[in-house]
Amino acid sequence: MTPSRTYRIVTTAALTLLVLVMLIPVYVMVSIAAAGDDTDLRGITFNGFHLAGNVADVFGGSFGRFLANSLILSFSVAFIDVALSAAAGYALARLRFPGRRLLFGTVIGTLALAPPMIMIPMYVIVRSLGWIDTYQGMIAPMAVSALGVFLVRQFALGIPGELLDAARVDGAGELRVFRTVAFPLLRPALLTLFLLQFLAQWDNLLWPLLVANDRDLWTLPIGLATFQTEHGTNYHLMMTAALIISVPPLLLLAMLQRYYVAGLTLGGVKK
Amino acid sequence: MSLVRAAPAGPAARVAKRPEGQRRSARRRRTAGAGITLSLPVAAFFVVFWVLPFCNTVYLSFTDYALAGDANWVGLENYRRLLDDPQLHNSIKVTAIYTVCSVVPTVALALLAALPLARPGKVNGLLRAGLLVPAVMPFVATSIIWVIIYADGGLADTTLDGLGGGHISWLGDERYAMWSLIVMVVWKHLGLFVLIFTAGIQGLDRDVFEAAALDGAKAVRTFFSITLPLLRRTLLFVLVIAVTGAMQSFIPAYLLTQGGPANATEVLPLYLYNNAFGFQKMGYASALAVVLLLVMLILSAAQFRVLRGGEDE
Structure with a gap:
């Protein structure tokens, strides 16, 4: 299909307009974050440029601490999930072992479950472990995702069997085949999973909110959620905080868009 | 074995x-x-x-557990109360409206935008990345932005006033609060779905389109008789993740309206949260959680069928 020039010009113009409208809230965020105390709430025009001062004000509170906790949570969960999902996803795809169907069934069964629905059972178990107000309580229940195992499994199904067999013929044990042959081949899927999990935990409000009562353990999302009550109508500081928390995901997207797309389109596209 | x-x-x-x-x-x-x-x-x-x-x-779910103290067996009492809890019925209605009214426009608009955007090229790549910006920003950040856009004197308020529409309390009026939430959610998720659709369209066989174009098939007819049927699997995939996501959506209602005004935006996950951790009615909340988990398990199985899909073709 080779659409006419007019069609292309009209659709490109319409889509450009759509994108510009969609970016208005982002622009409003930046312009209010840059403003001083006397903010014009509409954020259409820049009222001076006080961004550096606002950032300092935001971090003057406990924001540095929250940032550190967010990084700890996001990196820990992403690392653990990648390591464990790589092993289990590969095993489910390429090895026969007792309990394989049961494990796969559990993974499938929990694929669509999101934190709000499972938070009560998780909270009760973490509480009985005595893990309220601990890092392990925030990290461990989030650290294994059905999506991760599923994603790695789907990807591992596509690894050419000859590569694995060649290593086996050379006398490598199954664990060694996994470590030296399969693991490097799984890298694109693992990068995708790392990115998705990092973004998910970076934005995770609910679970840390339940587990971390101690302010020293708060993450950025909790800090932001309570910002309103603490700073009243300090809109420019709220927007500065929103800007700060948005920067890492946007940078990651700019660098790794390919892997992000790969994760999102998993299974949605016919191979 | x-x-x-x-x-x-x-x-x-x-x-x-x-x-x-x-x-x-x-x-x-x-x-x-x-x-x-x-x-x-x-x-x-x-x-x-x-x-x-x-x-x-x-x-x-069969007890009266309240976080503190012991759990006493109450049999099916919690489940019986689920049946005649007006607050719960309100939440089901609110969740249904939220799910349908956020999923349908997002998916329709995404599909419409994806058709021209799937064409390779620098401009289209940039446009796709632009659409993705809201999707990648954390929900907590976008919620703050929209709270301020909807605030008294904010962009939405002043724009409407400038157009002669007067002042509206976007998040504080129970007639508008839900729609205000939905606007934010559509804005947030549009880019994700565009991305999935463009990937789906790019995976299609171009020959079919070209054959249709040679046939002189009009664009609209090509869309309904060729593109849409071929995209069925992608569309199903998007619908399933959109619906399961919307039904479990917690943050927008929690951050923008706290379920108010007058429970107009109290979606099911928020109602569950309030019962369990607000009122500490753990037993009752557990019964609700069990029912919802069963519903989600069924949807989860549906999602897997879609993911695995294609075998029936």
Whole structure:
């Protein structure tokens, strides 16, 4: 299909307009974050440029601490999930072992479950472990995702069997085949999973909110959620905080868009 | 599995010229050992943080557990109360409206935008990245932005006033609060779905389109008779993740309206949260959680069928 020039010009113009409208809230965020105390709430025009001062004000509170906790949570969960999902996803795809169907069934069964629905059972178990107000309580229940195992499994199904067999013929044990042959081949899927999990935990409000009562353990999302009550109508500081928390995901997207797309389109596209 | 157990064990299996069957079963045993070793950590996590807690929730749903104190057995009382809880019925209605009215426009608009955007090229790449910006920003950040856009004197307020529409309390009026939430959610998710649709369209066979174009098929007809049927799998995939996502959506209502005004935006996950951690009615909330989990498990199975899909074609 080779659409006419007019069609292309009209659709490109319409889509450009759509994108510009969609970016208005982002622009409003930046312009209010840059403003001083006397903010014009509409954020259409820049009222001076006080961004550096606002950032300092935001971090003057406990924001540095929250940032550190967010990084700890996001990196820990992403690392653990990648390591464990790589092993289990590969095993489910390429090895026969007792309990394989049961494990796969559990993974499938929990694929669509999101934190709000499972938070009560998780909270009760973490509480009985005595893990309220601990890092392990925030990290461990989030650290294994059905999506991760599923994603790695789907990807591992596509690894050419000859590569694995060649290593086996050379006398490598199954664990060694996994470590030296399969693991490097799984890298694109693992990068995708790392990115998705990092973004998910970076934005995770609910679970840390339940587990971390101690302010020293708060993450950025909790800090932001309570910002309103603490700073009243300090809109420019709220927007500065929103800007700060948005920067890492946007940078990651700019660098790794390919892997992000790969994760999102998993299974949605016919191979 | 019985083969594995019947396999000869010990050094005998290592004799050089063993029969084919023995060698194979020895390999199977090693494979089984490696499989178990590799999947054990994940299995343990699932048991501790998903399976056992779920069983525990089922138990708690038959009790009057309240976080503090003991759990007393109350039988089916909690489930009976679910049936005639007007607040719950309100939440079901609110969730249904939220799900349908956020999913349908997002998916329709995404599909419409994806058709021209799927064409390769620098401009389209930039436009796709632009659409993705809201999707990648954390929900907590976008919620703050929209709280301020909807605030008294904010962009939405002043724009409407400038157009002669007067002042509206976007988040504070129960007639508008839900729609204000939906606008934010559509804005947030549009880019994601565009991305999935463009990937789907790019995976289609271009020859079919060209054949249709040679046929002189009009664009609209091409869309309905060729593109849409071919995209069925992608569309189903998007619909399933959109619906399961919307039904479990918690943050927009929690951050923008706290379920108000007058419970107009109290979606099910928020109602569950309030019962469990606000009023500490753990037993009752557990009963609700069990019902919702069963619904989600069914949707989850549907999602898997879609993901695996294609076998029926």
